[in-house]
Amino acid sequence: MTGDRVAVVGAGMTKFVRRAQETPKELSWEAAHLALQSCEMTIDDVDAVVIGTAPDAFDGVHMKSEYLSDGCGGWGKPLIRGYVGGGTGVFAAIQGWYHVASGLFDTVLVVCEEKMSSCQPHPQAAFLTIFDHTTERPLKPNLLWIFALEMNAYMNRYGLSKRDIATVSVKNKRNAADHPAALLGDPDITVEDVLNSPVLAWPVQRLDVSPVTDGAVALVMSANHVARRVTDRPVWVEGVGWNLDTAYWTNRDLSYPVYVEEAARMAYDMAGISEPRQQIHIAEPYDPFDYKELHHLEGLMLFDRGEAPRAAADGITQRDGDLPVCPSGGLLGVGNPIAAAGLMKVAEIFWQLRGEAGARQVPGNPKRGLAQAWGDLMQVGTVVVMGV
Amino acid sequence: MEEFVYDSVYLSSDDFREGRVLFEMWEPNARYAWDAGVAISRYLQGLKAAKLIGRSCPDCSRVLVPPRMFCESCFYPTDKWVTLRDTGTVLTFSRCYITWDLIQLEEPQMPAVIEIDGASSGMGIMHMLGEVDPEALAIGMRVRAVWKPPDERSGSITDIAYFRPLEE
Ligand SMILES: [Zn+2]
Numbered sequence: 001m002t003g004d005r006v007a008v009v010g011a012g013m014t015k016f017v018r019r020a021q022e023t024p025k026e027l028s029w030e031a032a033h034l035a036l037q038s039c040e041m042t043i044d045d046v047d048a049v050v051i052g053t054a055p056d057a058f059d060g061v062h063m064k065s066e067y068l069s070d071g072c073g074g075w076g077k078p079l080i081r082g083y084v085g086g087g088t089g090v091f092a093a094i095q096g097w098y099h100v101a102s103g104l105f106d107t108v109l110v111v112c113e114e115k116m117s118s119c120q121p122h123p124q125a126a127f128l129t130i131f132d133h134t135t136e137r138p139l140k141p142n143l144l145w146i147f148a149l150e151m152n153a154y155m156n157r158y159g160l161s162k163r164d165i166a167t168v169s170v171k172n173k174r175n176a177a178d179h180p181a182a183l184l185g186d187p188d189i190t191v192e193d194v195l196n197s198p199v200l201a202w203p204v205q206r207l208d209v210s211p212v213t214d215g216a217v218a219l220v221m222s223a224n225h226v227a228r229r230v231t232d233r234p235v236w237v238e239g240v241g242w243n244l245d246t247a248y249w250t251n252r253d254l255s256y257p258v259y260v261e262e263a264a265r266m267a268y269d270m271a272g273i274s275e276p277r278q279q280i281h282i283a284e285p286y287d288p289f290d291y292k293e294l295h296h297l298e299g300l301m302l303f304d305r306g307e308a309p310r311a312a313a314d315g316i317t318q319r320d321g322d323l324p325v326c327p328s329g330g331l332l333g334v335g336n337p338i339a340a341a342g343l344m345k346v347a348e349i350f351w352q353l354r355g356e357a358g359a360r361q362v363p364g365n366p367k368r369g370l371a372q373a374w375g376d377l378m379q380v381g382t383v384v385v386m387g388v
Numbered sequence: 389m390e391e392f393v394y395d396s397v398y399l400s401s402d403d404f405r406e407g408r409v410l411f412e413m414w415e416p417n418a419r420y421a422w423d424a425g426v427a428i429s430r431y432l433q434g435l436k437a438a439k440l441i442g443r444s445c446p447d448c449s450r451v452l453v454p455p456r457m458f459c460e461s462c463f464y465p466t467d468k469w470v471t472l473r474d475t476g477t478v479l480t481f482s483r484c485y486i487t488w489d490l491i492q493l494e495e496p497q498m499p500a501v502i503e504i505d506g507a508s509s510g511m512g513i514m515h516m517l518g519e520v521d522p523e524a525l526a527i528g529m530r531v532r533a534v535w536k537p538p539d540e541r542s543g544s545i546t547d548i549a550y551f552r553p554l555e556e
Contacts, residue, residue, distance in 0.1 A: 011389070014396040021397035021409065030394035038392045060414060120413075124488045133422045135431070135454050136514055138546045145499045145514075148482035153501075156480070156527045180390045201484035202496075215396070246460050250501045250512040251452070254480060351389045358389060 006100040007227035007234030008093075008386065010039030010220035011347040016183045016335030019117040020214040024059060025071030027216040028113045031340075032073050035109065035218035039230050046220075047105035049074040051081040052092030052112035054338035054375075057126035058119050072111040072218075085130075086288065086375025087242070088112065089217070089342015090382040093371070094240040096221040097384070101237075106223045113216040114337035123212055130377055146378055147209075148201035150254040151291045155203060157255035158306030162203055166194035167312045168290035169207050169332050175319060176329020178359035181344075183213055183335035194290075210288045213335035217343040219350070233354045238368070239273065239385035241266030249377050260299030260374065263381035267370075271385040276301055280385070281366035282352055283323060284345035286374040287330040296372055297325065299381065324362045327352060342373035346384055353388045427455040430469065432543040438535045440472040442507045450508040472506035474533040475554055479503050479512045483522045496522050502531060502551055518550030530554040 012034025014020070014027050022030065028051075036042060051065040051072050061067045065081030072079075082088060082095045089112045096110040116123040127143040154160070170189050177185035189207075197206035227234040243262035245252060252258075264276070273279045285296035294308035302323060303311050311317060317325035328334055328348035331341045349369035351357045368387040374380060403409045424432055427443060431454055434441035443455035447462040451470050458465055483496035498517040503510060517525060518534065531551035541547040 012392040012394070014394040015398070017396055017398040019399045019401075021399050027396060030396060034392045034394055060416065122489045124490075128488060132454075133420075134424050134428050135545050138544055139499070139514065139516060141499065141514065142484065142486075142488035144486070144488075145482055145484060148484065149480045149499065149501055149514075152482060152527070153480035181393045198485075199483075200486050201482045203482075248452075248454070248456075248460070250479075250514050251510060253510060254501070356389050 004101050004103055005224040006097050006221055006237045007224070008219050008237065008346070008350045009222045009227050009231045009234055010035045010041065011218070011350050012038055013181055013217040013344060013347060014215050015181045016213045016215035016337060018183060018211065018213065020115065024068055024113050024115045027115065027214065028068050028071035028111050031113070031216035031218040032071070032109060032111050035220050039220050041107070041220060041230065043073045045107050046073055046077065046109045048078040048099055048108050050092050050095045050099065050108055050110045051079065052088040052110070052339040052343060053081065054083070054085065054088055054114055055126050057129070058114065058116050058123055060118065068113060073109050084375055084380045084382065086286065086338055087342065087373045087380040087382040088339040088375065089344070090346060090371050090373035090384055091242060092339065092343055093219060093346045093384050094242060094382060096219065097237045097240050100221055100223050106226045108221045109218060110221060110343065111216065111218045112339040112343035114340045115214045116212045116337060117214050144201040144204055146249065147289050148204045150378060151203050151289065153254040154291055154295055160309050162195055163191060164309035164313060165291045165294065166191045166208070168287065168293045169194045171312065171318060172287060172326050172330040172332040175327055175360065176333020179329045179334050181215070182329050182333055184211055184333050185329055204289065208290045210331035210336035213337040215335060215337035215340045217340045217347055219343065219347060233388070235350045235353045235386050235388055237384060238387045239267035239269070239271030241270070241383040243381050244376070245379040247377055247379065249379065256305060257295055257299035257374070257381060259379055260296055260372065260381035261301060263383045264300045267383040267385045273385065280323070280368055280370050282327060282349060282362055282369035283325045284328060284330070284348050284369070284371040285325065286342065286372055287326055287332050288336055290332060292374065293326060293330065296374060300370065300372060319360065319362055327357065327360050327362050345371035345373065349386050353386060427457045431455050435545065435547040436541045436543040438541070440474055440504055440533070442470045442472050444468045444470050451506065451511065453504050453507040453511050453513060470506065472504050476502040476504045476531055476551070478517070478525070478527055478529040478531060480527055481517060481525050483525070498522060498525060500551070515548060516550040517552070519552035
């Protein structure tokens with residue numbers, strides 16, 4: 001491991017809701033305030049602030065991190081915003097890590113906020129500009145297309161059915177029923193509900209997709225000497241990795257996320273993990289769509305290519321299975337305020353490894369977990385491995 | 389951890405419709421004129437002449453489409469224009485029943501990634517499929533470009549109306 005040892009020592013979040021009355025600043029403050037309170041720190045203990053938030057176009061506010069900065073505790077402090085699309089939430093924790101690991105700062109407050117509901121009539125409008133303006137946008141694409149195209153390529157490569165994939169949505173929405181911040185927890189949802197939901201862009205159906213959401217999440221990350229003073233249960237960042245594939249997405253093999261594998265290899269190397277299937281006890285891969293959880297589990301090398309659906313069907317990824325996956329309820333269940341959703345996954349690993357996840361607690365005292373996010377033009381992977 | 393979840397205030401659609409909450413609306417007036425660039429200008433000229441044009445990299449020998457002036461894999465300048473065929477293979481497709489703002493469509497749109505014959509393996513472009521029963525679509529299907537008539541072509545990706553199944 002390079003640099004100083006860095007721990008997550010506190011976490012807080014807002015409820016994830018379809019439309020919050022709070023402004024983005026107010027949401028940011030709510031999460032940051034609770035994260036500091038959770039480790040009995042104040043803003044005076046914070047040396048620098050990292051902000052993660054997705055496109056400015058959601059809010060119609062240019063340089064959104066400057067707008068958000070006071071709600072994030074950034075007044076009078078070194079502040080940075082990283083932005084890698086949907087990968088931002090986990091990347092913000094990576095930035096928090098290297099701010100501290102570098103020795104520059106003792107304690108960093110990491111705040112991720114997203115308010116998607118402001119964008120009218122639908123926040124998809126903000127996403128349409130990711131397509132190439134000359135070679136693609138004249139075809140009037142909509143964002144669902146690329147997910148549908150990728151999901152179909154994945155299903156075709158391994159001969160998967162919709163039923164094989166729908167189990168993920170069911171698991172995550174059921175898990176979310178135990179999450180106090182969840183927007184779409186549902187203890188009674190069934191595979192038939194998913195298969196009977198309206199077809200949006202085949203093979204994507206309504207219940208394969210995570211909801212538009214508002215929310216914020218914050219973490220406090222500290223250097224070894226501070227972490228040991230403020231808590232007796234620090235959760236150490238053991239490895240970080242991130243990687244980007246080509247922006248020519250139609251030139252890639254959409255059935256396998258190579259960039260997630262590269263990000264995972266970087267994080268595993270740093271964490272000294274040679275057998276991820278034995279050494280990772282909980283995983284929170286990015287699940288904006290049900291097939292993405294499976295796709296990412298394969299990219300993370302936690303299952304062989306094409307095998308994650310069978311593992312899900314066999315119950316291995318249930319909260320009490322051999323490898324609990326998205327015990328939080330994930331984006332499909334808790335909600336998907338883009339950057340905040342990624343950081344929620346890091347927070348979930350923090351709570352799980354401390355044994356503080358309440359009704360969601362994974363049995364067996366897990367010692368090591370992983371959070372992963374994904375984004376941009378389906379091309380970026382961000383991974384954090386944490387342990388106690 | 390419940391004590392560290394802030395009870396944010398949820399608003400319903402009715403709160404807006406019935407004016408129970410205060411808000412501010414704004415419509416941006418943002419217009420753009422994008423230059424097509426060196427490689428894509430040539431691509432668009434080709435489309436106007438009913439030809440698909442790629443570009444090859446002398447280092448890895450890949451034939452790239454859409455064409456580009458540098459190979460992002462080798463980070464090396466590409467050096468040759470290559471005329472490709474207007475046929476290809478469906479790498480993946482969808483049947484889309486809604487617009488981006490969630491308006492229902494009677495007939496599905498059929499976007500696809502199509503690997504173009506004459507380019508390197510896996511080199512696809514995004515386009516639409518047509519003249520085909522949506523339920524008959526399949527990955528691996530062979531297709532051909534349906535070009536708009538010459539007087540309707542403007543040097544745009546839409547000079548290809550869509551791709552339709554190829555009878556071989
Ligand atoms: Zn090359």
